[in-house]
Each structure stands twice: as structure tokens, then as C-alpha cells.
């Protein structure tokens with residue numbers, strides 16, 4: 001299978017050696033997986049969502065399993081951007097892959113401050129902006145639900161960083177392509193989708209929601225057709241590259257996302273079940289291309305639209 | 307790591323012993339656990355944590371059927387292979403200058419059996435053990451002092467009631483079992499000034515510290531991960547009122 005297929009993907013000034021990234025919140029700070037995965041073989045990895053200051057997260061229970069999926073309400077527990085740079089990034093020096101920071105805030109100013117701080121760090125290749133969070137100034141409405149807020153947020157972040165800005169979209173909206181267009185016109189370099197889908201599980205014995213947070217985000221194999229459909233819709237409406245995420249657990253589904261319009265893909269929950277899955281998926285994509293005589297991955301992006 | 311089932315046997319009501327071949331690649335501390343993939347396909351999706359109950363030429367587990375995952379596991383046959391990840395977690399630490407007291411409730415006795423074996427046969431130290439069950443049909447060990455709630459075997463009452471009056475400052479308790487039992491023990495430890503290492507459970511997705519799903523509240527208002535900072539905690543670290 002050592003065919004000469006070209007897996008590289010270009011996004012702005014960045015060259016990814018293959019289209020496989022790992023999703024924020026499912027891959028820790030990378031180091032946790034170095035026992036299982038040669039990190040240099042990945043296209044890149046996206047670290048756990050960072051906020052300006054440390055966040056303790058929600059009370060447990062935080063997770064519950066569902067058929068071929070899981071709900072989580074972690075509450076973005078993280079050590080804060082400064083400690084991330086001081087304590088975690090030094091351990092990631094010398095890697096030959098892209099490290100992408102995922103950032104989260106409750107005010108535009110918080111996002112902007114984080115983007116300024118991370119812009120200075122040469123180890124970070126790009127920023128992924130998690131807009132699935134409440135905007136405190138706007139009465140708690142999710143940033144990601146309102147195209148105007150996504151626009152303002154993206155413009156503000158673009159002003160303070162030269163690194164590529166990826167806007168990570170929430171699927172909990174009526175028309176995701178409309179939000180993607182707002183991100184594009186604000187100058188976003190790419191969009192990634194989907195984040196988790198809001199759901200609830202009830203514990204019938206206690207007659208209460210199972211999760212302490214009541215609702216949680218659904219992820220895992222169960223959600224992949226929704227993600228593929230949304231990537232398909234967004235591809236029809238925007239020109240900037242799309243990063244596909246949601247339920248990918250094998251090369252077949254990764255390829256479905258790519259054919260629907262994704263230039264890169266992210267693997268999330270599947271890392272929990274098999275920590276080596278990202279590498280297997282890279283191999284699987286390569287095998288498919290060899291079998292189907294496709295010399296470059298770029299030739300598969302969006303082919304279902306032809 | 308795919309390991310072959312050498313033995314699978316029912317040992318009590320809804321309770322099974324599972325022994326898999328030991329690849330002899332690593333040591334395992336008592337209290338550590340493995341993440342077990344129930345099926346090779348995606349249902350059930352998440353791996354299930356099981357503590358090591360014995361470690362020799364086989365790695366042994368004792369599990370109770372409580373839901374779909376453990377039900378499927380109970381139907382596996384000898385000779386089949388199961389996918390394991392681990393071992394994970396910190397494990398119990400042994401202090402030879404103390405009076406070592408093992409207190410287990412129900413399936414929580416499983417990891418204590420490996421601890422007992424390690425203390426007695428590895429460290430050549432003495433320990434006392436008090437294992438409580440609901441009723442005779444659920445008892446899966448003949449080791450230690452056994453109690454049952456209905457008195458159908460051994461002492462009538464809980465494991466805690468068996469030992470309660472006899473704890474002192476020099477006792478180091480190793481505990482695993484249902485939450486109400488652990489809370490009761492935490493209160494007793496405060497009262498008698500004894501130490502306790504307690505093994506806690508939480509729903510887990512990854513087992514390797516990245517999903518942050520398995521946390522428990524600690525006294526300083528923080529959370530700690532059961533899979534990495536646990537499953538064994540010093541009882542004084544835990545915010546028991548919030549458990």
C-alpha cells in the first residue's frame with residue numbers, strides 16, 4: 001500500500017501533511033496521546049478549549065452514554081490560556097505537526113485578549129474559535145446562533161492575529177450555512193463543523209435529568225450523518241475551506257465528509273474508544289485512494305456536488 | 307491490547323470472574339483498573355472500567371451485571387479475545403507501620419482481594435478484612451470476615467457495623483464499595499482519627515485523563531479525575547457532602 005498518493009492539504013499559509021486532525025476536548029493537550037500515537041504523523045491536533053482564566057467546569061455527573069454516542073457537559077474545564085502557554089506548550093516543542101488552539105469566551109473582549117496572547121506564540125499554527133458559548137453581554141444567547149455576533153467576533157479576532165482563524169460552528173441552529181457565510185464575510189480563514197448537538201437523558205429512578213447540567217452535547221458515531229449533511233450545505237454556500245467533524249470513527253466516514261466538501265477532518269469521541277484511531281484513519285484514506293486511483297486528496301473534496 | 311479469555315465463570319448471583327492471559331509486560335498495583343471494550347463495533351460505545359481483582363499468570367476481574375455492557379461481557383466465552391486498555395489509575399499505597407484494615411461492600415470487594423493478596427503474599431504483612439454483601443447468594447469470596455445484611459451468612463449487618471467499634475488512630479482503612487458505605491466510613495474516620503484510602507467510581511469515557519468526564523469534587527473546591535488522580539483517594543481530599 002505504499003502508493004504515492006498526495007495527502008497534503010493547504011490552508012492559508014499552512015501545509016498539513018494529511019487531512020486528519022483531532023478534535024478539541026477529546027485529545028487533551030496532545031501529550032496524553034504520545035504513548036499511543038506518533039503525533040508527528042497527524043495533520044495536526046486541536047487542544048482542549050481554552051478560556052482567558054482557569055475554569056473549574058460543571059458538577060458531575062458530566063457524561064452519559066447513549067446508543068452509539070455520548071452526552072457531555074464538561075463545562076469547559078481548563079487551566080486558562082496563560083498556564084497553557086507556561087506549562088503545556090513547552091512539552092509540545094519540536095513536534096513536526098500543527099498545534100491548533102481552541103478558544104472560548106463569554107465576551108468578545110475575552111476572545112480578543114486570548115487571540116492576542118496566542119498570536120505571539122510560534123508553536124500555535126492557527127486558532128479555532130468555539131462559538132458554542134453564551135455571550136454574557138447579549139443576555140446569554142449563544143454567539144454561534146446569531147450571524148451578526150459571529151461576524152463581529154470574527155472581525156475583532158482577525159484584527160489582532162495573523163494566524164489563520166477557524167470558526168467552529170454549532171449545529172444547534174436553523175441554517176448553519178447562513179452562519180458560515182457570516183464567518184466568511186468577516187474574514188474567517190476556514191469554518192469547522194459540527195460541534196455537539198444539544199440533548200438530554202432523564203434518570204427515571206430519580207425522575208431528574210441525568211447530567212448535573214441537565215443538558216449536554218451529543219457526540220460520537222450517532223451524529224455523523226448530521227455533520228455530513230451540514231458540511232454539504234455549507235460547501236454550497238461558502239468558498240473558504242471547511243473542516244468536517246462529528247462522529248468520525250473510520251476512514252469511510254472521514255471520506256464521506258471530504259466528498260461532501262471538507263478539506264480537513266477532525267476526530268473526536270472515537271479517540272476515547274481507540275486512542276490510535278487517528279493513525280488508522282490516515283492509513284485507511286491512503287488505501288482508498290490507492291484502490292480508487294486517486295493521486296491527490298484535493299480531488300475528492302466536494303465531489304458529491306459534481 | 308487484545309487478551310484471550312482463559313476462564314469465565316459465574317461465582318455468585320449476577321457476578322462473574324473473568325480471567326485473561328497475562329502478557330507479562332507490566333506490573334499492576336492493587337486498585338488500578340483497565341478500560342474494556344465490550345464489542346468490536348460501536349455498541350455499547352464506551353469502554354467499561356473494571357478493577358484488577360487478581361494478578362498472576364492471568365489478570366483477573368470480578369464484575370457484576372448491572373446493565374447492558376456487563377451483560378454482554380458475562381456472555382463472552384473462554385478462548386475469545388477482548389480488547390483492553392490499561393492499566394490506569396494510581397492504586398493503593400501500603401504503609402507497613404499501620405494496622406491495615408480492608409473494608410469492602412458488594413462488588414467493591416473485587417479490587418480489595420488483589421490488595422489483600424499483595425499485602426499478605428507480596429509484602430508479607432498482616433491485614434484484617436471485612437467484606438459485606440446483601441445476602442448469601444451474592445457472596446463471591448470466602449476470604450476475610452463476611453457479613454450479610456439479612457444474616458444469611460456470617461455477621462448480620464454491614465461490613466462497617468462489623469468493625470465500627472474497633473477502629474483506632476493507628477488504623478489505615480482501604481475501602482471500596484457503595485457510596486453510602488464510603489460516606490459512613492469517612493465520618494467514622496473523622497471521629498476516630500484514622501486514615502483511609504478510598505477507591506471511587508465515576509462514569510468514564512476515556513480513562514486516560516482527557517475527557518474530564520470522571521471528576522469528583524475535592525475539599526478545596528476543585529475537581530479531580532478519578533481515572534488519573536484516582537481511583538484511590540485520601541478520604542480527606544474528597545468533598546463528601548457533594549458526592
Ligand SMILES: Cc1cc2nc3c(=O)[nH]c(=O)nc-3n(C[C@H](O)[C@H](O)[C@H](O)COP(=O)(O)OP(=O)(O)OC[C@H]3O[C@@H](n4cnc5c(N)ncnc54)[C@H](O)[C@@H]3O)c2cc1C
Nearest residue numbers: 354355356357368369370372373374375376416507508509
Ligand atoms: C475505576 C472503576 C473500577 C471499577 N471496577 C469494577 C469492578 O471491578 N467490578 C465491577 O463489577 N464493576 C466495576 N466498576 C463499575 C463498572 O465499570 C460499571 O458497573 C459498568 O461500567 C456498568 O456498565 P453497564 O454497561 O453494564 O451498565 P450501564 O448500562 O452503563 O449502567 C447500568 C448501571 O450501572 C451504573 N454505572 C454505569 N457505569 C458506571 C461506572 N463507571 N461506575 C459506576 N457505576 C456505573 C449506572 O449508574 C447504572 O445504574 C468500576 C468502575 C470504575 C470507575
Ligand SMILES: Cc1cc2nc3c(=O)[nH]c(=O)nc-3n(C[C@H](O)[C@H](O)[C@H](O)COP(=O)(O)O)c2cc1C
Nearest residue numbers: 023024025049130194195219220246247248268269
Ligand atoms: C468530552 C468532550 C469535550 C469537548 N470539548 C470541546 C471544547 O473544549 N471545545 C470545542 O470546540 N469542542 C469540544 N468538543 C466537541 C468536539 O470537538 C467535537 O466537535 C464533537 O464532539 C463532535 O465530534 P465527535 O462526534 O467526533 O466527537 C468536546 C467534545 C467532547 C465529547
Ligand code: FES
Nearest residue numbers: 513517518520533
Ligand atoms: S475518564 Fe476521561 S478524564 Fe477520566
